[in-house]
Amino acid sequence: MTLDKLHALFLEHPDICTDSRRVTHNCLFFALKGPNFNGNEYAKEALDKGAAYAIVDEAAYKISDRCILFEDALETLQKLAVFHRNYSKAKIIALTGSNGKTTTKELINAVLSKKYRTVSTQGNLNNHIGVPLTLLSIKADTEIAIVEMGANHQGEIAFLSNIVQPDFGYITNFGKAHLEGFGGVEGVIKGKSELYNYLLSNDKHVFLNADDPIQIEKLDSYVKKIGFSTENPQYYIISLIETNPHVVLEMEGVQCRTKLVGQYNFSNCCAAVMMGKYFNVPLEDIKAAIESYIPENNRSQVIERNGLVIILDAYNANPTSMKAALEHFKIIKSDDKFLILGDMFELGEDADKEHQEIADFCEASGFPNVFLIGENFNKVRTSFKKFNTFDSLKNYLSSNPIKHASLLIKGSRGMALERVLDVL
Template structure:
């Protein structure tokens, strides 16, 4: 079956599923494979649960009249998504960066949705499977599609751009993330800049932070670019009023008071404002979109519990985002500040150095208490309280009362530090 023929089926049954636990009636099931599973073995079950067709790549599972045999299910999913993206008329905005991708994506969506029929990446489904699923969620009436692109190796953004074919793009920043895969900070810059490379080589437009020296240098010769700045009059001006704790922004003569904690979220808001203005969303509507956005999923959430004010930022962490979170926490006007910091993953050979540096920063900030959790932080040299695992922390906190504290919880996803909420 050709991709064109498969696309005709998809238009008739425009819902894709890759997990038999989430089968919806009349969906098309793609039997993907992983390190510990083979989706082909679930194809019959998917059809029994109501899938219209099952796409498989092993002949022994293709006996059902609704099973479609292809050479490679993943490649077919990707090719179908590319075909569908080309078929639809929606404008596609590609988004990548080391930190803040998902929050920025949600803010842009909140703004553009005030005027346009908009879809966006769900959660952080931003890889070689998630991007195709996002593209396949574009409907005939979709006007804007915001596609988040994640990567931890070179050439991954380049590949995702070939699928999504973005008309516009934005890079949040270049930070110390996924150093194990990229090899160095230079590797991060090169890898994330693959979005710029695609856009410029295809005469597409770029949104950017004109106050970021790396972005400014890389785009110095690019014509089709639209930037924001706090300092440069030749770009769209947006000012940070403050962040204690919520980010407040001035645009023209309008003040926007967000529900986002941390000055590091300022540029995320700026991107949404700039893109909204570019697409002629009225500033009052931009303000409503941003002010109504409430962070979820452990991203810069403010939680009040048992007399504590808690900043829960435990969705993920790397040295750049960890430093930014600590700097913001230091600036807050509050008593009894306590920081829980969890290991940062995917740092490769730089892990020891980066964890020691964060430990030093936290020590110098002289918070009332700092708890370091995880094997990497446990190895650091400092006078801070260190715990090799979450279980060791639990044993300590169960016997310790924290009273009326302002608390920061920050760590990589694998640390699952949101569990601390059950202990305080």
């Protein structure tokens, strides 16, 4: 079957499924492979559960006319996404960066959906499978699609950019994330800038944070750029009013009181404001969209429980986001503060140094009550309490409960520190 015929079939059956446990009626099932599974083995099950067709890549599993054989199911999914992207009339905004991608994407979608029919990446499905699925979620009436792109090594953003073929792009920041895969901070900058390489070489528009020196340097002579700044009048001016604990910003004399905590979320809000302005969303709608956005999925959530004010930021962590969260927690007004910090992953040979620097920063900041959890934090030189495992922390907190305090919980996803809530 040719790609155009597969696309015609997709238009008749626009639901895509890659997991036989989540088959929907009349969907197209793509038999993808992973390290520990072969999707071809589940093609019959998918058809029995109601899938219209199954795309397989092993002849032995072409058991009926409803099984369509291609050389590579994943590559076919990606090519179908590119075909559909070019078939669609929607404008596409691509988004990447070290920190804040998902929150920024959700804020942009909240703002733009006030005026346009939009689709956006669901959750953080931002890899070589999730990005094609996002493109294939574009409907006939979709006007703008916001596509999040993640990466942990060189070449990945370039590959995804060629699939997405964005009309606009934005990089949230360049931080100390996935250092192991990228090969250090310079590698992160190079890897994330692959989005700029695509946009500039194809004469597309670039959104930027004009207060970020790296972004300014990268885009210095580029004409098609739209930016925000706290002070540079060449760009759209947005002011930070306060972050205690929630971010309050001001644009054109209008204050916007968000439900987001931390100065690091200011630029995320600014990106959404800037894009709203560019796409002519009324200012009152921009304000309403950002003020009504409530973070979830363990991202900078503020939870009040049993006399505690908890900032739960346990979705992920790297040295840049960890330090930003600590900087914000320093200015929170509270009589008693506690920190529960978990290991940061994917730092490679920098792991020992980066964890030591976080411990040193906590000491220099005068935080009295700091609990460090994980094998990496267990190696640092510090007077703070250290726990090699979550269970050891759990046992300690059960005997020494935290009462009437402000508490920051932050760590990498693999640490699953949201479990602390059950102990508290």
